[in-house]
Amino acid sequence: MANSKVLSGLGIGLAATLALSGCSGAADDGTVTLQMVESLTNPARTELLETLIDEFEQENAGIEVELISPPTDQADQKIQQMLQSGTGVDVLEVRDLTVGPFSTNGWLADMGPEFEGWKGWDALTDNAKNVATAGGKTYFIPYGFYGISLFYRTDLVEEAGFDGAPASWEDLLEQASAIQDPEANTYGYAFRGGTNGYSNAALVIEAYVADDLDLENAYRLKNGDSMFSAPEALDAMDLYLDLFEQASPPSSVAWGYPEMVEGFSNGSTAFLLQDPEVIAAVEQSTAITGEQWTTAPILVGPSGTAIQPLATAGWGVAEASEHQAESAKLIQFLSEGDASIRFTEGNSLVPILNGGDEAEFYKTGAWESYLTMNENPETYITAVQPRGVAWWTEWADKADSELQQVLIGQLTTKELLASWDAYWTEKWAAE
Amino acid sequence: MLPAAIFVGVFIYYPMLAGSQMAFRHWNLSNLTDTSWIGLQNFATIFADPSFGVILGNSVLWVVASIVPQLVIGFALALWLRRRFRFRGLYQALIFFPWAISGFLIGILFRWMFNGEFGVVNDLLMKTGLIDQGIPWLAQPDTAMFAVIIANIWYGVTFFAIMILAALQSVPDELFEAAALDGAGKVRTLFQITIPYISTTLALTVLLRVIWIFNFPDIIWAMTGGGPANQTHIITTWMITFTQKGDYGVASALGLIVVGLLLVFSAFYLMALRGKKEASS
Amino acid sequence: MIDTETTPARITRIGFLGLWLVITIFPLYWIIVTSFKAPGDIFSYPLQYWPTEFSFENYVQLFEKxxxxxxxxxxxxxxxxxxxxxxxxxxxxxxxxxxxxxxxxxxxxxxxxxxxxxxxxxxxxxxxxxxxxxxxxxxxxxxxxxxxxxxxxxxxxxxxxxxxxxxxxxxxxxxxxxxxxxxxxxxxxxxxxxxxxxxxxxxxxxxxxxxxxxxxxxxxxxxxxxxxxxxxxxxxxxxxxxxxxxxxxxxxxxxxxxxxxxxxxxxxxxxxxxxxxx
Known part of the structure; x- marks a missing residue:
């Protein structure tokens, strides 16, 4: 009978499956296996990381590392679940966004003791050391920094009759407006209205209030008020709204990272503010050639200065890990010498090692603007963004949504700034 | 029966009940050292949010505007697919394919097709001369809602088509023949014989789809993330934003609200169905 | 089966089935075409409805990388x-x-x-x-x-x-x-x-x-x-x-x-x- 055949087939299939999916046992020869989880996963980076891990394993017999690479969209949630359960993770990627909550919850080990006497420490840049010792504890060692620069189309700028890249936000508005030509599917600025759009809004405001800014907390003025309360902030947002209305693609209200990069590398927009990671993506473009674009330093405000918002991430150890010493060893390996240099170059990151940016790699082509910014710290001021606060993700969500309200005309720039000012003032007061 | 109950009990009800207590606690990932019971405060937060009304309205619109075309097109496909024609197998395999893709992937795919500047939808509309300038679909609340619903209709028709087609197979041909002998028209046959005969399947399919679509954030999340300015959020996408903020208390409370609303709806729906059945018999 | 079908009904049926096929298939077509485009061609503008040259690069990468x-x-x-x-x-x-x-x-x-x-x-x-x-x-x-x-x-x-x-x-x-x-x-x-x-x-x-x-x-x-x-x-x-x-x-x-x-x-x-x- 046909059905009994089907049934027995199913039975065999089931049995085979159960047999196939048996557990893998743990080795019992004293080998320590570290579970390492990454968060900002991308295939090329994972490959590089695996190479580095192989080298580490060769140098350290008796330690094996198992790299877990969840899709980046789901990674932080998975890491949280692992940390909460106290199993399955020894080394993890900690971001400036997650270090606050993770350490508050007691999920991260203070590596201070393990790192005492580590010879690699002195080689770290001041920025890296600051991050690694924030709050007196060492919850993670940064592997690099994400800085911002202005990607621009040299040919379009020239055709529109300008000598070179815009230096200030006002220049940008002028040039982008001149280039904007919707009929030809050419637009000025790759505006970020979608996810994390608030970060670029903060960038323009910071440039306008740079001189009064508290460098330890870039959202605060020296007088203790939030930067959104400054009168210059309104000028900044008005200009930013003009930039959207006069010089950006209309659909950029909804543009996030992929659309922005895409809009620039397919040749339809002339300006893009982005991380150096994007250099590699744009280099692959066939729509624009290497002669048609380069990068420039970020844009300054009326007083001629700008704030470089360095974002960072690095490696930390789980408090629940039973192999903290071995974990620290792995992190040290990744944070010094050749391994660190290869990781920062391979991922287009601003290096964590002193003199790292003197390598040939950072002096060529699109990287030049980073050098310029590094050499002029008075103009391009590095300030700490308050990304570690517990309410940062809540803020990001609120700010994105309200920025979009401004873009679609439901809110004025003035109302927006009042709301943002009230939000931060209240949060700081409750702290 | 027992194995089914055990599976569902252990792997669904236990985690769900364990999870839903978060709704009555302060449960924020930013600080899990304090997870005290706070009663209904999370629910109060939700009801006090100015967006809640819009989001509730969107959820209803999302379900109704998706399900009606899905049902109508799916039904039509099923009826017409009963008739044999050449390449019917191939045709079916092809039109069933949307169901084979995950909602998330569909979301990303449609997000690019509806892109205002280099999306293929605008390109085609301009080539055919229907519009002469690209529409920034996902940048305006109305068009964005329209776009996500289109994507959802495209995706969900298959389910109705398959379910109805499967149900139609159990309708004996004699019934149609008898109807034809009585001189009943096509439309009358449809409403007086076909639909009543498969009504159980039909009613259940509709109920399940209402529940699923209400609970289906994938497409919206991938296409608009609820934007612009929260205007395309439904309850479940809004819930995702709370999990991203680490506020699992409020997110769980929203989850319970979803379950509550759907329970009430199902109760009314099933009662209405029963009432109708009794009236007709 | 109901065997009688008038001509208008037939046209409606075929028209509807055809239209829905096109609507359903288009995104599938788009994915397939994209998958055969060389990495650089994917984002070219104006849009390419047919790859200028077929490339299996993307598939090879899947199994290699x-x-x-x-x-x-x-x-x-x-x-x-x-x-x-x-x-x-x-x-x-x-x-x-x-x-x-x-x-x-x-x-x-x-x-x-x-x-x-x-x-x-x-x-x-x-x-x-x-x-x-x-x-x-x-x-x-x-x-x-x-x-x-x-x-x-x-x-x-x-x-x-x-x-x-x-x-x-x-x-x-x-x-x-x-x-x-x-x-x-x-x-x-x-x-x-x-x-x-x-x-x-x-x-x-x-x-x-x-x-x-x-x-x-x-x-x-x-x-x-x-x-x-x-x-x-x-x-x-x-x-x-x-x-x-x-x-x-x-x-x-x-x-x-x-x-x-x-x-x-x-x-x-x-x-x-x-x-x-x-």
Whole structure:
């Protein structure tokens, strides 16, 4: 009978499956296996990381590392679940966004003791050391920094009759407006209205209030008020709204990272503010050639200065890990010498090692603007963004949504700034 | 029966009940050292949010505007697919394919097709001369809602088509023949014989789809993330934003609200169905 | 079948079916074309409706850089096992729920219906802890168990609906002929319900095949990942790898399409009138 055949087939299939999916046992020869989880996963980076891990394993017999690479969209949630359960993770990627909550919850080990006497420490840049010792504890060692620069189309700028890249936000508005030509599917600025759009809004405001800014907390003025309360902030947002209305693609209200990069590398927009990671993506473009674009330093405000918002991430150890010493060893390996240099170059990151940016790699082509910014710290001021606060993700969500309200005309720039000012003032007061 | 109950009990009800207590606690990932019971405060937060009304309205619109075309097109496909024609197998395999893709992937795919500047939808509309300038679909609340619903209709028709087609197979041909002998028209046959005969399947399919679509954030999340300015959020996408903020208390409370609303709806729906059945018999 | 068809009705039918085919197929076409474009051509403007040159680069990359073959095997194993088990268990439960009267019946049905209303993520955290305790994290068997549980409620409800369409008289006749109840179920009812069962199996299979969140949560090692996890891996924080993703999507859709093509024969097979009349 046909059905009994089907049934027995199913039975065999089931049995085979159960047999196939048996557990893998743990080795019992004293080998320590570290579970390492990454968060900002991308295939090329994972490959590089695996190479580095192989080298580490060769140098350290008796330690094996198992790299877990969840899709980046789901990674932080998975890491949280692992940390909460106290199993399955020894080394993890900690971001400036997650270090606050993770350490508050007691999920991260203070590596201070393990790192005492580590010879690699002195080689770290001041920025890296600051991050690694924030709050007196060492919850993670940064592997690099994400800085911002202005990607621009040299040919379009020239055709529109300008000598070179815009230096200030006002220049940008002028040039982008001149280039904007919707009929030809050419637009000025790759505006970020979608996810994390608030970060670029903060960038323009910071440039306008740079001189009064508290460098330890870039959202605060020296007088203790939030930067959104400054009168210059309104000028900044008005200009930013003009930039959207006069010089950006209309659909950029909804543009996030992929659309922005895409809009620039397919040749339809002339300006893009982005991380150096994007250099590699744009280099692959066939729509624009290497002669048609380069990068420039970020844009300054009326007083001629700008704030470089360095974002960072690095490696930390789980408090629940039973192999903290071995974990620290792995992190040290990744944070010094050749391994660190290869990781920062391979991922287009601003290096964590002193003199790292003197390598040939950072002096060529699109990287030049980073050098310029590094050499002029008075103009391009590095300030700490308050990304570690517990309410940062809540803020990001609120700010994105309200920025979009401004873009679609439901809110004025003035109302927006009042709301943002009230939000931060209240949060700081409750702290 | 027992194995089914055990599976569902252990792997669904236990985690769900364990999870839903978060709704009555302060449960924020930013600080899990304090997870005290706070009663209904999370629910109060939700009801006090100015967006809640819009989001509730969107959820209803999302379900109704998706399900009606899905049902109508799916039904039509099923009826017409009963008739044999050449390449019917191939045709079916092809039109069933949307169901084979995950909602998330569909979301990303449609997000690019509806892109205002280099999306293929605008390109085609301009080539055919229907519009002469690209529409920034996902940048305006109305068009964005329209776009996500289109994507959802495209995706969900298959389910109705398959379910109805499967149900139609159990309708004996004699019934149609008898109807034809009585001189009943096509439309009358449809409403007086076909639909009543498969009504159980039909009613259940509709109920399940209402529940699923209400609970289906994938497409919206991938296409608009609820934007612009929260205007395309439904309850479940809004819930995702709370999990991203680490506020699992409020997110769980929203989850319970979803379950509550759907329970009430199902109760009314099933009662209405029963009432109708009794009236007709 | 109704054999008389007027010309306008025929035109409407063919027009409608044709139009829907175009609408359905276009995104599929777009994915396939994209998957064969050379990496640089994907973003060229004006849009290319046909690749200037066919490139298999994206497919080669899938197997060279990512271990795509392993993911396919995992997905096949997990989805087949889970869908099969769930369909079998549900078939028996649905039968019990459709044919017997007992006190907890309504309660069970409602309990099953409620599972469909729960946003999955509420249960995600506790489920992870449960699986850690059971030692089933990063284990295909564990994922199969969870998928079976996820599939059962819907599948049972659906099959019960199909049972309701089958007259009692059918199995009563079989039992009079000397079949046991179980025998009657499998020899008489199952063949009649084949379209419904096949449809149920397909839905289970596709649900498991596309499931992302449980898989990401419960699986760690690369060798245990399923296809949706891998697909999502092409979305990185700074870009979407459209070439690889389209190629992967095509390969993902293929097995389901084959399954649909194969199964749709059963779904539309049609029953001989006699079987239903009993």
């Amino acid at each position: 990512a271990d795509f073959g392993t993911y396919v095997v995992n997905s096949l194993v997990v989805s087949t096992a889970a869908a099969t088990t769930a369909t079998l268990i549900s078939l028996l439960s649905a039968y019990v729920l459709a044919r017997f009267e007992f006190r907890t019946k309504t309660a069970i049905l409602m309990a099953f219906l409620v599972t469909q209303m729960i946003p999955a993520f509420i249960a995600l955290g506790p489920l992870y802890l449960l699986m850690v305790d059971l030692g089933l994290v990063d284990d295909r068997f564990g994922l199969i168990l969870v998928y079976v549980a996820v599939c059962i409620p819907f599948c049972t409800i659906m099959l019960r609906g199909f049972f309701a369409n089958v007259p009692d008289a059918l199995e009563e006749a079989a039992m009079i002929d000397g079949c046991s109840r179980l025998g009657a179920l499998f020899r008489v009812i199952v063949p009649v319900m084949k379209p419904g069962i096949v449809a149920a199996f397909i839905f289970n299979f596709v649900n498991c095949w596309n499931e992302l969140f449980l898989s990401v949560t419960l699986m760690n090692k690369d060798e245990n990942k399923t296809i949706p996890t891998a697909l999502n891996g092409f979305i990185t924080s700074f870009n979407i790898d459209w070439g690889s993703m389209s190629a992967a999507a095509v390969l993902t859709i293929l097995p389901t399409m084959i399954l649909f093509a194969f199964a749709s024969r059963y779904i539309v097979q049609g029953l001989t009138a006699g079987a239903v009349k009993g």
